[in-house]
Amino acid sequence: MDLQAAFECIDAFAAQQLAFDAAPGISIAITDKDGLLHSSAHGYANLAARTSLTTEHMSEFGSIGKSFTAIICLQLHEEGRLDLHAPITEYLPWFDVRSRHEPITTHHLLTHSSGLIGGTDFTPDPRFEVWALRDTEAVAAPGVRFRYSNVGYKALGIMLEHRTGESYGALVRARILEPLAMRDTAPFIDHALRERLMVGYGWRFDDRPNRSDAPLEPATWLETNTADGCIASTPADLATYLRMLMNGGVGPTGRILSETAFNLMATPHINVDAGRQARQPEAATSYGYGLGIINKDNRRLLGHGGGMVGYYSEMLADLDSGFGVIAFINGPGQLHHAVAQFALDTLRAAANGEQLPELPEPPEPLRIDNAADYAGVYHSDDGTLELRADGDRLSLRLGNGWTPLARAGNDSFLVDAQEYALFPLRFGRNEEDAVVEARHGAHWWRGERYDGPTAFDAPAEWNAYAGHYRSHDPWGTNFRIVPRKGELWLVYPSGGEEPLTPLGDGSFRVTRDPLASDFVRFDAVVDGEALRANYCGCDYYRFFTP
Numbered sequence: 001m002d003l004q005a006a007f008e009c010i011d012a013f014a015a016q017q018l019a020f021d022a023a024p025g026i027s028i029a030i031t032d033k034d035g036l037l038h039s040s041a042h043g044y045a046n047l048a049a050r051t052s053l054t055t056e057h058m059s060e061f062g063s064i065g066k067s068f069t070a071i072i073c074l075q076l077h078e079e080g081r082l083d084l085h086a087p088i089t090e091y092l093p094w095f096d097v098r099s100r101h102e103p104i105t106t107h108h109l110l111t112h113s114s115g116l117i118g119g120t121d122f123t124p125d126p127r128f129e130v131w132a133l134r135d136t137e138a139v140a141a142p143g144v145r146f147r148y149s150n151v152g153y154k155a156l157g158i159m160l161e162h163r164t165g166e167s168y169g170a171l172v173r174a175r176i177l178e179p180l181a182m183r184d185t186a187p188f189i190d191h192a193l194r195e196r197l198m199v200g201y202g203w204r205f206d207d208r209p210n211r212s213d214a215p216l217e218p219a220t221w222l223e224t225n226t227a228d229g230c231i232a233s234t235p236a237d238l239a240t241y242l243r244m245l246m247n248g249g250v251g252p253t254g255r256i257l258s259e260t261a262f263n264l265m266a267t268p269h270i271n272v273d274a275g276r277q278a279r280q281p282e283a284a285t286s287y288g289y290g291l292g293i294i295n296k297d298n299r300r301l302l303g304h305g306g307g308m309v310g311y312y313s314e315m316l317a318d319l320d321s322g323f324g325v326i327a328f329i330n331g332p333g334q335l336h337h338a339v340a341q342f343a344l345d346t347l348r349a350a351a352n353g354e355q356l357p358e359l360p361e362p363p364e365p366l367r368i369d370n371a372a373d374y375a376g377v378y379h380s381d382d383g384t385l386e387l388r389a390d391g392d393r394l395s396l397r398l399g400n401g402w403t404p405l406a407r408a409g410n411d412s413f414l415v416d417a418q419e420y421a422l423f424p425l426r427f428g429r430n431e432e433d434a435v436v437e438a439r440h441g442a443h444w445w446r447g448e449r450y451d452g453p454t455a456f457d458a459p460a461e462w463n464a465y466a467g468h469y470r471s472h473d474p475w476g477t478n479f480r481i482v483p484r485k486g487e488l489w490l491v492y493p494s495g496g497e498e499p500l501t502p503l504g505d506g507s508f509r510v511t512r513d514p515l516a517s518d519f520v521r522f523d524a525v526v527d528g529e530a531l532r533a534n535y536c537g538c539d540y541y542r543f544f545t546p
Contacts, residue, residue: 200310
């Protein structure tokens with residue numbers, strides 16, 4: 001089987017997409033069960049110095065490290081030192097969270113089914129963030145539903161340290177890196193590692209959705225040793241780890257995990273999205289212990305993605321075709337996902353003697369195939385919004401001219417104009433799937449086919465909560481609270497938004513889902529404005545910018 005043409009196709013795809021993506025660079029490793037097949041790098045490790053990215057540059061790979069944590073838990077379980085189904089308080093006595101349900105176990109934390117909040121990284125030392133869980137509530141019963149929780153994995157790391165008397169980094173090194181001879185992997189991020197890392201980048205403007213060609217700046221540097229993701233590696237070295245997973249827990253010098261333990265790790269313990277599975281059984285996604293299990297076109301994929309401040313990563317294996325891929329990028333965007341999927345599809349085609357997939361056309365943000373859906377005039381008490389469609393282009397009237405819209409998601413667009421810079425322009429549909437309304441931040445316009453209510457009541461005290469809030473947390477730097485249609489909405493810098501559900505005690509649930517645990521509470525109201533908003537344990541403070 002000659003795979004050279006497949007490697008060239010994958011590299012061509014990565015280079016083509018990189019030219020239109022936000023990240024400065026991408027590095028790739030491709031492996032099968034027996035060894036490394038190919039590695040490559042494209043773009044820049046350092047934009048200011050114009051340093052080319054190489055396969056020797058290391059990258060922080062974030063939540064892929066959760067599978068490392070799971071392996072150590074399973075190893076201790078096999079040694080008789082950890083009961084996966086015992087309450088976590090047996091091993092970490094000071095762990096506490098408000099709950100009306102059964103105790104949380106290691107199994108629940110490993111599968112993101114504990115009912116805990118997601119976590120906000122509001123403190124450099126993970127112990128206080130875990131300690132502060134006592135001020136939160138696990139609304140959903142453990143084991144019932146998937147809710148991704150970084151702080152849950154932080155608790156696992158602290159529990160492992162208590163149980164063994166060793167640091168998390170030492171456990172990773174002794175139990176995984178050394179047995180696999182992973183010499184180009186670091187078990188924690190500190191200053192000593194910085195020279196080997198490609199530089200991570202983030203958006204220059206961190207308070208708004210950005211186009212892929214928006215300016216970048218070096219991301220905030222941080223050190224970390226937490227079990228939710230604190231490891232860095234080269235793509236080839238992480239491919240060594242992926243090979244072990246593809247071989248069912250067997251490394252080059254023997255087993256890292258027994259067959260029984262590996263099967264526990266790779267078993268689909270909980271559905272990530274049961275609703276999506278019912279609608280698309282061919283794309284069902286479940287979670288094991290620190291690993292995602294994906295059924296794609298009746299192929300079983302195993303892996304995990306990761307994100308750090310300035311870095312994103314993908315580790316993915318096709319267990320049927322026997323190929324795996326690692327992709328690292330040093331900036332925002334989705335290129336790591338796209339390259340990993342394209343690589344596995346290309347390798348599978350090559351192995352089956354099929355024609356390799358053609359390179360897709362480069363993305364065209366201004367191309368909107370259903371532009372006519374949004375054309376029309378929308379009205380509000382503040383004025384009108386007029387859009388026109390011209391083929392696959394959509395434009396918004398601004399003054400005496402027309403400004404093109406760039407797609408930012410389903411029914412969501414970016415407008416290259418200062419007055420529209422902070423939020424995407426979003427559209428809503430009715431039950432017949434017709435576009436009937438538009439919204440931008442707190443502004444709301446009704447289309448010609450809108451037939452719902454036009455006036456909404458809201459408590460007067462909510463007026464104090466609207467505004468822009470910031471913190472020094474490099475992961476989640478800021479958000480806005482906007483009133484719209486009688487509700488308060490929390491809007492993230494990326495443009496995503498969630499409705500706030502009042503709980504009757506001055507706090508709000510960050511969604512309409514009654515089983516969600518994320519919350520926000522406002523206080524320190526001065527001159528009609530709340531000066532502080534606590535979001536899932538992290539304090540944010542009112543900022544002077546809109």
